[in-house]
Amino acid sequence: MTPLPRWADLVLAPLISLLLAFAISALVILAIGQNPVEALRVMVAGALGSSYGWGYTLYYATNFVFTGLAVAVAAHAGLFNIGAEGQASLGGLGVALVCLALPWPHWGLALPAAIIGAALLGAGWALIPAWLQAKRGSHIVITTIMLNFIGAALLNWLLVNVMRPVGSMDPASADFPPGAHLPTLSDMAASAGIAWGKSTPANVSFLLALAACALVWLLIWRTPLGYEIRAFGKSERAARYAGIAPVRITVIAMLISGALAGMMAVNNVMGEAGRLVLNNVEGAGFIGIAVALMGRNHPFGILLASLLFGFLYQGGGELALFSSIPRELITVIQALVILFTGALDNMVRLPLERLLARRAA
Amino acid sequence: ADPALIFDLGGKFDKSFNESAYTGAEKWKAETGGSYKELEMQSEAQREQALRRLAETGANPIVMTGFAFGEVLAKVAPDYPDTRFVIIDTAVDGPNIQSVVFNEGEGSYLAGVAAATASKTGTVGFIGGMDIPLIRKFGCGYAQGVKAANPNARVIQNMTGTTPAAWNDPVKGGELARAQKAQGADVIYAAAGGTGIGVLQTAADEGILSIGVDSNQNHLHPGKVLTSVVKNVDGAVYDAFKAGPAVQPGTRVMDLKSGGVSLAMDDNNKPLMTEAVAKAVADASARIASGEVKVHDYMSDNSCPAQ
Amino acid sequence: MDYATILQILDSAIRLMTPLLLACLAGLFSERAGIFDIGLEGKMLIAAFAAGAAGAWSGSVWAALGAAILASCALAIIHGLASITFRGNQLISGVAINFLASGLTVLLGQSWFGLGGRTPALEGTARFPALALPGSASLGDVPLIGPAYAEVVSGHTLLVYAAILLVPASWWLLYRTRFGLRLRAVGDNPASVDTAGVSVMGLRWAAVAITGVLCGLAGAYLAAGLSAGFVKEMTAGRGYIALAALIFANWRPWRALGATFLFGLMEAVANRYPEIDLGPVMIPSMVMAALPYLLTVVILAGFIGRATPPRAGGQPYVKER
């Protein structure tokens, strides 16, 4: 059987899968007695129909880009990092510590410092499973799962007992100083004279996410380190033959992965909340797994998958907000999208290959 | 304009205060025949979106449940000076904001009095969802009430977890209840959302008493739930909806005296409310109402006099 | 810590172990056949929901059990389609199944019962009764053994004993039968099975079906054994813990029993001692809450060597590239 041409492989097959996922979703919507067409309209209008919708879509997408990249970098080294959730929450702690440490005069100064704080703590949290895997052979899947729980416990304790201002009901840190508030994309558009996406949480971190995509791409496919990460991920024995030290690669890949996951906090903690709240990651670490898998561990694919999930989040949010459809429907739609585009894609690809082969013949 | 109600992340049917708010809104709807808008949160970032969107549609007043809205509301409210906002469970300053705060401590205190009086072993339990200030406030009031009724009584405290799963883990709730029973507890107060359902169930199975929270849970296991600490969220929502755009700004304290918090008494727990228990609760109520007893608020200094 | 306390903790540990053990054995069959399954959580969840719903409607625990197994198997079939028939990515499929279960349970629960995803509380015959083993009453007076037998061994529900019996049964099936031999072979080198004239797909489907059944039991135990009814997200991460236990157990049945018991025990200890006062130092509740996870990491780092997963695990079997 001839492989699919590139356009069909990259565009047509995923598109058909996506349509299938939406078709089944429509059936589910019908089954609960709602109107799928209307639902779709609300979702599209709410997520993509206005600069306002885009502002939210991009905000969510930014989170997913970071966690997706984190999962992908580890995956290239053959490591399944389920710990992006915990690493991102520790990244949040890093951001909070940095932002609260000084009365930052300007976000331009606070941002790099916060990025470093987020990356350091995220990477530090990833270092534990990395080191255990490399040195002790402890399976990284278990250790990262465990560290998610431990991180949650740690943050819970810190927020309630240490970082919470006295008298505040909210298990959250104090507000960051105004100088540590990141400009939103609409602020930035406004300063360029364009009225765009007023009061949405999408912020300058989105650009950071784009930069991260580009840098990860460079790292993985253009640097010797990336070459070594990929080689190690494909074959540990071959890597040893080539002088690629397993311990070093495991640790470095996980440090980068953890740093990326941690940097998500720049978006949600610094850019959106302006303080550290409990459970601020809200499952984005797990969505990152889906995003990385769907994006085939490629930064561009991850960006697209993140936008798709951002759309689902925002569109689904609108749906739940402004219709009587329960919000869990969105979870179902997400599941179907992941299933059809990610796991059942051969169901579309194989017949497509046959069809195209017959047409070519 | 229609009023609007925003539910926090726990969701409309959390068997807790979101659901109670929903009940209040429905009551208003049934009585007046009016309609209202409602929203359920799914993520932290949506809070602002929800507030602004509702304000822009002209909803008034906009009622929201949960302290987590505090920050966002302080930011959004000034942009909509003609809209009234009502926030439940925390205080936010603003000329167009009504803050409704409950004195959970007082309600829990009464629960503690009831528990200690009903207990035969002199050991009672408290199971909280997550270790957060609100839950500590419940636990602290409860412990004070227990000690007040029986200075020698022991209070065993457990929290279910540190992730959001802590609110939805009836299995863990049940095991904690068993563990507390094994340590002698024969009345257990659960302030743990869906986890509490497991606590109440296990207590009923194991033949000990339990105390429900937020809404009246006495009916879940008739004759086995000693009482429930009811936060009159439905009343607060009902009042706000009824007042409409004229809802009064400022802080509204819902305490025992104002009927904002109370112990649920109904046919289901009548047999359990023996004379002694009923009397102890009534006495404590009276003393709180008169100001003779002051229930320490955990939130005021992050500490609890009774442990 | 006195003897009675130890017994109570052990008793609790066994209960907490059971859903983990069932899910762990479920994962064991699937992964031993070369199909990775991170969808244990989702299958357990939907099974718990089905048990809650069917139990509430019918009032029969057997109906609940049957519904749980069916629901879990339905998701297992999706996983099988994705990873066996269409040779898709097994991890993605597992992730999708977890999402699907999490959404569907609440969606259906809300539209059927209107309780926000909960099912009505199960009562009487809709729940698994605790079984008093023969002799638990008469032996009660024998010192040490009597209480241990009555407290720890006796008085659990049927599924607890079933789960524990499933350990030797699984071992026997895997290591003493033709089916087990083939199953282990297909997880390590599917080509060897294929060239021996045995269907790789058939074996893998069988394994996935067993996984579905066992996850169904786990979910039924959660909803109708340990508690009485379904609460949304009530699996609370137990599927992931079961997965960790499976790796911990190096994909072996007896060790799965050990690993899941350890998890159950640690949770029981943390439940019993939310804070431990060691004189000068007080172990705070935060540490106790994280204790099972902390200890897992420590044990893993210190005592357990490298886990060796089935070699063909996670890869679809493709003959022709």
Added chain:
Amino acid sequence: MTTCRTTAARPSELTARAIPAARQAAASGTPPAIELRGISKSFGAVQANRAISMIVPRGTIHGIVGENGAGKSTLMSILYGFYRPDAGQILVGGRDAGITDSLSAIRAGIGMVFQHFKLVPNMTVLENVILGAEDSALLGPSLARARRELRRLAAEYELQVDPDAVVETLSVGHQQRVEILKALYRRADILILDEPTGVLTPAEADHLFRILRGLRDEGKTVILITHKLREIMETTDNVSVMRRGEVVASLRTAETSPEALAELMVGRKVLLRVDKAPARPGEPVLELAGLRMVDRAGVERLRGIDLTARAGEIVGIAGVSGNGQTQLMEILGGYAEPGARITGTARLKGAALPLAGTDAAARRRAGIGNIPEDRQAEGLVMDFAAWENTVFGHHRAAAYRSGPLMDGAAIRARATQLIKAFDVRPPDPGLAARHFSGGNQQKIVIAREIEQHPALLLVGQPTRGVDIGAIEFIHRRLIALRDAGAAILLVSVELDEIMALSDRIAVMFDGRIMGERAPDAASARELGMLMAGVGGERAPSAQPRGWRA
């Protein structure tokens, strides 16, 4: 190779497409064991088999030869039901056997030993043998019967293997025995062996052929794929030659010659002898003294190796595999197993070489090239494109860098150049290593390492599974490297290869060098004795390990 017998081939035969054996069979009236009619098979764009017809008479050994990628394995896999043909028909014993999967092939009496064994590595021999051929749902009785049966087969065919040994702990030779036992256990009448001797020692190979002849004499039919024309000439009755997916000739072995077969295979004349000038050894490049190694499990793998390799010479290390050669090469290559204890001294071009360090990259920078024994597991990243593999291990070299990044253009240019120079087919640098045939994979590794112009080149099994055209080529390149002044340390289980290439031969046994011989003085027999731990300068310390022929 050097030991090939030369039988003159009549020119007419070289193009003969007639199938004399078939004619013979038809004459005698018994239907052939196997008849293939018009078998075609393609993998994507690759047409692996093209309308192949072939007849294998009962009670014969039928050889199949052909270059790497000619489609031999594919054809046999089709016969065994592992692949489904796109077109064509398979007749067994004159009737359409309806072979749709391996089960139907097994039922038709066909057994196959694959080029890459299909064993479950962490199961015992017994379990592997009964897999798929169990008697009942319970294993106990099946295992008991198989144990008896195995004992019988072992006695009958000299196929001893410990039935309770876990397969991955067995030597490849023994693993192959397990594969053969699997087929015999299933009462195969027709046995297919795909390159069975690629991994065997000469003694093991001889043993195998004795078995095969025994099977034939019992009336069984054997199909044998091999790259070694000597084996074809010595063992087979008929031989088919495949080229580019087609059978270009089927001949009676007695009526052909190695040269003729080689020419049919490759489509040109092939030199079966390595031409080389005498070595002119220069300064010592590698000097080893007292090298010892104890592995992580505490087993002493090397027991004091003293060895010198000079510039411009090839030192061959002969020996049965598993006697420490692998460890020696890994230590020198800088990637000894972690946790091993290594003692002794080494000098490279006079400078001390720290042996304990495991830094393969540093070894490369110091001028040690390395062609590993296992190209698929070590020498290549199978999922990387050929161009990426052409710098594997050297990827940090300045020539392939531009600033902090890798210089893709330079690497691709390098790849294109190497592919051309070493005639890698297909000449597509973008193709993943996985999609090249074994011989071409090996060429990529060899090109990469040789063209690095190392001072010392470590070579492990350079021509394992490689066709004769490619062997000739690889041998020439190694000699050219030697003539350019490099020292080469060559490990091979192929005694022919060692004798043909080496300027000096050291025999390794049980972690020691048993002795050194010059190739001219060394008779194969003497070397064989040394490999078995008999004779030599030092008496063997223990019972002969690693030898049971």
